[in-house]
Amino acid sequence: MQNLMKILILFALVACSDVEKKPTTETPAEKAGQSQSINDDKVNVQNPMDKNMNSANEAIVSSSSSEELKQACLEQLGNLPAPFTNEHTFKYCNEMLHDVSCNSTLGKPIFHFDKGSAKERHIKVLVFGTIHGDEGAAGSLARDWVHRLKDLEPRSEWRILPILNPDGLEKRTRTNANGVDLNRNFPTNDWFDSAQKFWRKKGARARRFPGNAGGSEKETQCIIKHIEDFKPDFIISIHTPYGVLDFDGPNVVKPASILPWRRLGHMPGSLGRYMWKDNEVPVLTIELKGGEPLVQKQMEDLQDIIGTVAIRSLKSLGRW
Numbered sequence: 001m002q003n004l005m006k007i008l009i010l011f012a013l014v015a016c017s018d019v020e021k022k023p024t025t026e027t028p029a030e031k032a033g034q035s036q037s038i039n040d041d042k043v044n045v046q047n048p049m050d051k052n053m054n055s056a057n058e059a060i061v062s063s064s065s066s067e068e069l070k071q072a073c074l075e076q077l078g079n080l081p082a083p084f085t086n087e088h089t090f091k092y093c094n095e096m097l098h099d100v101s102c103n104s105t106l107g108k109p110i111f112h113f114d115k116g117s118a119k120e121r122h123i124k125v126l127v128f129g130t131i132h133g134d135e136g137a138a139g140s141l142a143r144d145w146v147h148r149l150k151d152l153e154p155r156s157e158w159r160i161l162p163i164l165n166p167d168g169l170e171k172r173t174r175t176n177a178n179g180v181d182l183n184r185n186f187p188t189n190d191w192f193d194s195a196q197k198f199w200r201k202k203g204a205r206a207r208r209f210p211g212n213a214g215g216s217e218k219e220t221q222c223i224i225k226h227i228e229d230f231k232p233d234f235i236i237s238i239h240t241p242y243g244v245l246d247f248d249g250p251n252v253v254k255p256a257s258i259l260p261w262r263r264l265g266h267m268p269g270s271l272g273r274y275m276w277k278d279n280e281v282p283v284l285t286i287e288l289k290g291g292e293p294l295v296q297k298q299m300e301d302l303q304d305i306i307g308t309v310a311i312r313s314l315k316s317l318g319r320w
């Protein structure tokens with residue numbers, strides 16, 4: 001019942017929105033032809049924010065000031081390599097937000113951070129880290145960007161989800177708690193025809209299982225909800241360990257970078273195929289080398305380079 005209420009409230013909020021939508025408005029469940037509550041029977045954890053949801057007008061994004069949420073934030077940060085100092089950790093957790101519908105399979109909150117642009121005309125960049133739980137350095141980079149952005153007047157508007165797969169991060173597994181590779185679970189147009197077929201052809205490795213339906217997982221649904229709400233012009237997904245930058249987007253001149261540019265390609269159920277091929281939103285995949293976190297200068301340079309590529313891409317697409 002509680003889950004049904006959540007879906008109804010979300011639906012009401014989406015239906016009331018007067019903002020023009022990108023072509024990604026179809027929910028993952030609709031694309032997959034499945035009920036959105038596909039995983040509901042597996043989740044029995046009380047969302048700490050549920051008690052605050054008294055009406056549809058209640059803010060869907062809540063500041064993570066409640067003790068329970070702050071504790072969850074601190075625990076998740078503790079699972080990332082290259083820890084902050086305590087002072088930074090507390091500052092960081094005070095700035096994080098939580099969308100009430102964004103929780104992991106085991107009920108952990110999935111946090112995000114928002115920073116507006118100082119420029120009137122700007123692009124919107126969405127970043128997420130640790131979609132694969134055994135790639136902790138990806139979360140460290142996203143976390144460091146949050147920390148840097150707090151004191152910057154950026155030219156782009158940023159939304160960052162440093163830890164998209166908190167259950168996997170805790171257990172150091174690539175997959176989520178249902179054993180699904182979230183980067184094969186996006187409801188691409190070819191998901192039903194190809195995702196499991198492709199997986200079997202590649203050896204049916206458990207760590208790359210795409211799930212039983214596109215968009216079946218709570219974490220996938222969370223990122224798609226952020227895509228629908230935030231309407232990014234450009235998406236960045238951070239991984240390890242290949243040490244390259246892989247771009248799914250228009251042909252643009254790439255600035256020199258500490259990581260070489262190399263095409264890795266996208267596949268059924270992957271973010272690149274879902275957002276670029278199906279929905280024409282460019283996706284940059286950062287593959288950090290060997291899982292080592294970047295030093296501060298590299299982290300800053302990379303963020304600036306990405307801002308430049310994002311603007312060039314949008315110019316090339318005639319959206320800037």
Ligand SMILES: [Zn+2]
Nearest residue numbers: 132135239240
């Ligand atoms: Zn990965």
